Amino acid sequence: MSITAAGALLPDWEATADVVIVGTGVAGLTCALDLAGLRVLVVTKGAPDEANTSWAQGGVAVVRDEHDPGDSVAAHVRDTLVAGAGLCDPAAVSLILAEGPGAIGRLIARGAHFDAGPNGLLRTREGGHTANRVIHAGGDATGAEIERALLATVGSAGSSGLPAVLADHLALDVVLDGTGRARGLSVLAPDGRIGLIRATAVVLATGGAGHLYAATTNPGVATADGLAMALRAGASLADVEFMQFHPTVLWTGPGDLGHRALVTEVVRGEGAVLIDATGDRVMRGVHPLEDLAPRDIVSLAITRRLATAPGGVTDHVYLDATAIPAPVFRRRFPTVSAACLAAGIDPTRQPIPVAPAAHYHCGGVVTDLDGRTTVPGLLAIGEVARTGLHGANRLASNSLLEGLVMGERAAVAVRGDVAAETPRAAELVLMPPPGADPAGRIELQATMSSSAGIGRDLPGLLAAQSAVASLGDVSDGVGGATVTRASVEMANLVAAAGALLAAAELRTESVGCHVRTDQPVPAVAR
Template sequence: MTHSQGTDLHYDVLVIGSGAAGLATALRLADTLRVAVMSKGPLHEGCTFYAQGGISAVFDHQDSFDSHIADTLNAGAGLNHTDAVRLTVEGAPEAIAWLSELGVPFTRRSEPEHTDEYHLTREGGHSHRRVVHAADATGRGVETTLIERARAHPGISLLENHIAVDLITARKIAADGSDRVLGAYVLDRSSDHVMTLSARTVVLATGGASKVYLYTSNPDGASGDGIAMAWRAGCRVANMEFMQFHPTVLYEPRAKAFLISEALRGEGARLLLPDGTRFMQHFDPRGDLAPRDIVARAIDHEMKRLGIDNVHLDISHRPADFIREHFPNIHARCLSLGYDMTQGPIPVVPAAHYTCGGIVTDLDGRTDIEGLYALGEVACTGLHGANRLASNSLLECLVFAKTAAADIQQRHATPSPLPSPLPPWDDSQVSDSDEEVVVTHNWAELRRFMWDYVGIVRSSKRLRRALSRVDLLLAEIDEYYRHFRIGNNLVELRNLALVAKLIIVSALSRHESRGLHFTLDFPESDPTLEQCDTILSPDRTRPGFPPQVVSPVAKTQGDPP
């Protein structure tokens, strides 16, 4: 069922985001609850669709849950929550089985006696082959299947081309209101009309914030919307300094940051300098199979040392048929741009890829606000710690969609009154903008200084410089927001600038280098911070909820936030 227009709509559950986390949650709820799934553009246009590598899960008899857990903890550099890691790892086989039952076309082994088994590949940081995949376009297989099921389900309403502007909470509309979510204001991009949607439960599944950087592997929608909305509503965020840079994105302007899957290195691809020499062995004993943070920093180091624009990735020593069979989409895309990966190396650079921090949640996806859940990349569940292990991202979406759906079902089993009629969006005091260039200019400036000052390698001086600039931008954006009618670009810019500040403040507050956060002023890890998260808490007593640093603080594993 699809709606394109409407005001003052009510649902049991409003899911904001249409990737794996959002759609999986909706499908698990829709048999008994009225669910709406909202996406900023077409349903498929999110990070899930573009995920190449796969989903990590233990199926090989030589592998084990304990091994997968150990690899995840090792990648997370001492900041993972062990209960979240175990929950996710042990829930992986069921998540894969659920997707298979829905019809996701996972690649099977080719041997006649093993065709009922999944073909497993290996990626950086994994000690075994445990990555289930659908050729080299796993995300496409998962997303298209989930969309097909959602479109066919009568209990799911689909709102495409709608962007959430802000959450509506009881505290916002009444001075004595409780911390409970009531719905959201939503901009219909086809009409520029702001709708009021009410819901007993709201699920944020909006993805990450990698678009805060000039170079990213993510699609355009990764603008940190859910994190920003949750912060403005009063939720804590954690570990925002840990932004993952994928080490291998094709260095080709025409490709618009086309990601080259880590699975290539898992199948033997080698990172090379322009003269053909390998270099990863100088940075980590695992060489080309080191975790992403180490590989990205190594590439960044070599590019700066040699003054080069890129390094190379070479898998041409493997048989051409093997490459075409295992990486058909990557091979075809590279070939269309003039690079034949069966014949020689391809140029690659690092790019912003994944937000490891996010909204603080418990193991059921619950946030600090009653009725508000956060799932997938937008959340900080404790799974990833200081660095995400490859192919644990889609897995987290699926496992936590299941736990959240179960919790939502249980809470809806007890009847509760419908939310009171919510106040409509008020734009009576604003006018149409005649200076849209302000938005464009601020957007470009934000992404440039975040790349230059808050990128793979940081320093306190660079971070303070970035903080000064983002404060100026936030003031200018707020002025613009209060005086002119909103549009998609302004909504995204407002969110992205706020998330940029959260990243900068978090990075300034961690006085060590750990995982994805590397600073020249504190190049070593501090053992006393190994079990500490960086948590920012909104200060309700001051306008605008400026960051109040509670950082780092000892984690409490397993407890609701």
């Protein structure tokens, strides 16, 4: 890689594809498989299965033929709108949830196995749902099963025209032509060389941004790459202030940072309850659904309970699942059981220590209902996108469904765009790779956790903006310095943190998972 005097990037190698997709989660792989027959290259900075999808435990919320008496897609829509606190796009909610059953059927046809009984697929309930409509796989390993099925299909490609996966390559930036249209992707190879992939369409399916915070349920790859890439390409973002904190992450000590083991919400759906150090119920009287209230409400209730320090414990509460018979718990929640036992906790005999942690980013890159962004040729799907489904707070288990549906819809849009495109060698605008000093990453995460976590106020947000800005000017990249994954990820975290903090400053009312402690009474969402 070299940089010209004008600051342009000269890549070390080039490749071409019809479509380049960044990310190997449910959205990206679904889109890639639906584009069979085109030259599709899927880029991922880690191993192919190293995606947020693999870690999803609870399941997929969907109303199929087998459903609770009285349940319907319309009821699912109502629950989603309630959880989103007035900021969902009703058209997006209706469309995605209505197309969900068909998408699940096609996923099953691709080899995904969901837990079933004599009357069809088994269903459970999570927070915010008024019916049992969450289907699951492997007890609490739904995401892992979906990822397995999709990757198995990709892996059988051979010469069949199915997509190829380029693993261990970090996407740097969306490459634009002189008109501002997306024309490809710059990537960092494991050997440090920088390549250019020319393509007719670019699809961001990069997942979440949990590592903006000190503790998260997200795997290490979730460093807000897609948000930062979209910003640098000139795409619009919305609702980025809405970071959902999962209320029940396994607490193993105050020094345990980074990725934390999730204790799925379905444990509460099966009867577990939250208690404080004195044994008092945390959610009693807080919400009509008590322990199955929407996640923003439960996380906030835990935070407020800890602020009063009952029993002297200020950093965690407990999830009491001991009423669930031990054989049932172990069979239904093998992933949770293994994590607890590894930490020296027997969840069938003692309450599980839990605390909230950054989980799901409800906002992101603005798209239409085909995944198109405000930049021609650039699409975004999955958690990185803001379709309008989630509003101010995601309803549990709607995310995998969104990934499936939007992956399919984006594929239809891309196939049409590729067919309509007249092949030509576009003049590309090649910018230096982004970079910032990775030594500031812990400081950034600590700042975001303290000032932009559950509860924010104007002085804290302004101070955080100043602190984050001092951690690196991402606009100039790293010049001739060595480009590393750590320096690029740090640049992306700085850019995304700045966007989140600015949006949190502008939204002065408390709504959904954005709680302004200096404006504690929720206002009418706008």
